[in-house]
Amino acid sequence: MTETLALEARALTRVLPGPVPVTLVENATFAVRRGEMVAVTGPSGSGKSSLLYLLGLLDAPSAGQIWIEGSDVGGLSSDAQARLRLGRLGFVFQFHFLLEEFDVLANVMLPMRKLGRHRPAEMRARAEAILADFGLADQMRKYPGQLSGGQRQRVAVARALANDPAIVLADEPTGNLDSQNAHAMFDIFTRLAHEQNRALVVVTHEHDLAALADRRLQMSDGRVATT
Amino acid sequence: MPLELDIALSHLLRRRRQTAISVLGVALGVGFFIGIASMMQGFQRYFIEKVIDVQPHIIVKDEFRAPALQPALLAYGEGAVEVFGLKPRDEVRGIRGGRAILASLREMPGLRVAPTHTAQALLRYGVKDVSVTVNGIEPALERRVTNLEKALIRGALDDLYTAGNGVILGIGVAQKAGVTVGDTLSVISPQGVVLKMKVVGIFSSGIVSMDNFEAYVLLKKAQILHNQPNVINRIRIRLDDIEQAETFARRLESRFGYRTESWQEASRNVLGIFVIQNGIMYSTVGAILIVACFGIFNVISTVVFEKARDIAILKSMGFAEADIRRVFIIEGLIAGLVGSVFGWLLGYAIVEFLASLRFPIEGFVRGEGFFLYRTSWHYAIGAAVATASAVFAAWLPARRAARLNPVDIVRGL
C-alpha cells in the first residue's frame, strides 16, 4: 500500500501575464511526504517565494496541479481553498506578521477561533501548550511590539500550528534572525517534521540550515532541481 | 466574542478619533431626525386633529366642479367644436332639492348631516369693518357634525336660539372688530341687507383661518341676511370613520352632481405645505446622514489601507473573502449602531428642549410653543436608516478589502 503524499506539485507553472510575460515558476514537479522536511534554496529572484505562494494556495498556477493529501485542489472554490488553508496548511512568512492589537495568546488562537472546532477553554489550553513548547510560556500576555524578533517568529510558527496542519510552509523564516535564533528555529522545524509527522517546506538561502533538511530543492530561474 | 467582531473592534479602537467623528455624524443625523420629525409631525397631527374636530369631514357645496356640457358639444361630441369662456354655473338658489338630498343622506349609516347657509358678509362695529364668512347653522344639528361647541370660550351654541339676533365670532374676528360678548354690531350682506346682531359667544378653535374669518348665526338669520329664504348652500357631514372621507366625498359628488369636498380637499393648501415640509425634513436629515456616511467610508477605507498587511495575514491564515468583508461591514454596523444610540440621547434632549420653550405662535394654528409628537417610531426609523446607511458606506471598502490579493501585499513589503 502506498502512503498518501502530503503535498505534490505536478508540472506547476506560474507566468505573470503582460506585454512581456514573466515566468516565476516553470514546470515544477516534486512531492513531500509527512514526516519529511524539504528545504528550498536558490539565488534571490529564482522563484522560491512564488513557488511557496502557489503551494500555500495564496496564488493560482497558470498551468499544472497541486495535490494536497491526495486530492487535486485546482478545481476547488476560493472558499474551499480558504478552508484548506485554515485546517490543513500553516504558512510562516519571512517577517513575523502578527496582529499588533492582539496579544501573543490571542494571535495563536486566531486560526482556532476561525475554525471553531474546539471549545474556548480547549483552544486556550492548546495555544498555551504550543507556546510553552516554544519557550514562550511567560510571554503569552505580551503584545507583538513587546517581543524580540526571534520570539515573534516563534509566535508566528506557533500560530501556523494552531489548527494542527499536516503541511507547514515557511518562506525564509530565519531571514531576520541571528544565527543562534535561526538554528533554534530550524530545530523546531526538524521536530515538527520528525516528531510531529508533518510535511515541511522551508525556503532558506543559508546552506548550513538547508543541510539540516531531509531533502533540498534547488531553484534557479523558476526551475526546480533536486539535489 | 465572535472573531470578526473582535478584529473589527481592534481596528476601530486604533482609529479612535476618526471613529468618534463618524459616530458623531451618525448621532447628529439620528438626533436631528428625531427632533425635527417630532416637531413637524406634532404640528401636522395637531392641525389635522383640530380640523377634523371643529370642521365637518365632508361639505357638499352648491357648486359644480366643471362647467355644464354645452349643447354644441353634446351635438358634435366627436367634431371640432370647442367652447371658450365658460364658467361653472352659479346656483343662486343654493343646493336644489337640498331637502331631498339631506333626507337620503340621513338614510345612510355611519354619518351625520346638517344643512347650512354659508356666505360672505361684513361686520361693522363703530368705524371698524371686518369681513367674515357667515355660517347659518341649526345648533341642534351642528352639534352632530362638528365639535364647534368645544371650542367656545364664551357663551354656548344654544344662546343663538335665546338671543333674538345672536352671532358667535371667532376670537380673531372679535379682536379685529374690538368686540366682546354682549356688544351689538351690524352685519351687512352683499345683497344690501343690514342686521343688528348681538355677540353671544366667542370660539377659539386653534385653527387660524377659522378663528380669524368665521362667524356663526342661526340658519334662518343667514337666509334673511342674504335674501335667500329657505335656501341651503352647504351640507355638512361628519363620518364615523374619518378614513372614508375622500372616497365617500367622491361617491356623493357623482351621485348628486354638486362639488363635494372632503376635509383633505378643503385643507389642501396646508396639507400640500406639509408635503413640502416633510420633503425638506427628509432632505436635511438625508444630507446629514450622507456626510456621516462619508465619515464612515473614510475611516473604513483608511483602515483597509492601513491594515492591508493584516488582511493578507488573515487570508493566508484561512479567512475567506466573505469573512474579510464581514469584518469591515461589522465596523460600519458598529459605527451605525453606536451613533444611533447617541443619536437617541441627542434626539431625546432636543425634543425635551423644544418642549420646554414657551412662546406664542400663529401660523395655520395658534399655540404656546411647539406641538411635539413623541413616538418610538421616530427612534426606530432614525436608527434603522442610519445603520443601513452606515453598512452601505462600509460596503465598498469592505469589498475592496475582501478582494485584496495577499501575494500582492506580501510582495510589496
Ligand SMILES: Nc1ncnc2c1ncn2[C@@H]1O[C@H](COP(=O)(O)OP(=O)(O)OP(=O)(O)O)[C@@H](O)[C@H]1O
Ligand atoms: N509582480 C511582479 N512583476 C514582475 N516580476 C515579478 C513580480 N513578482 C515577482 N517578480 C519576479 O519574479 C521572480 C521570482 O520572485 P520570487 O520573489 O519568487 O523570488 P525569490 O526566489 O523568493 O527571491 P528572494 O530570495 O529575493 O526572496 C523575480 O525575478 C521577481 O523579480
Ligand SMILES: [Mg+2]
Ligand atoms: Mg522570496
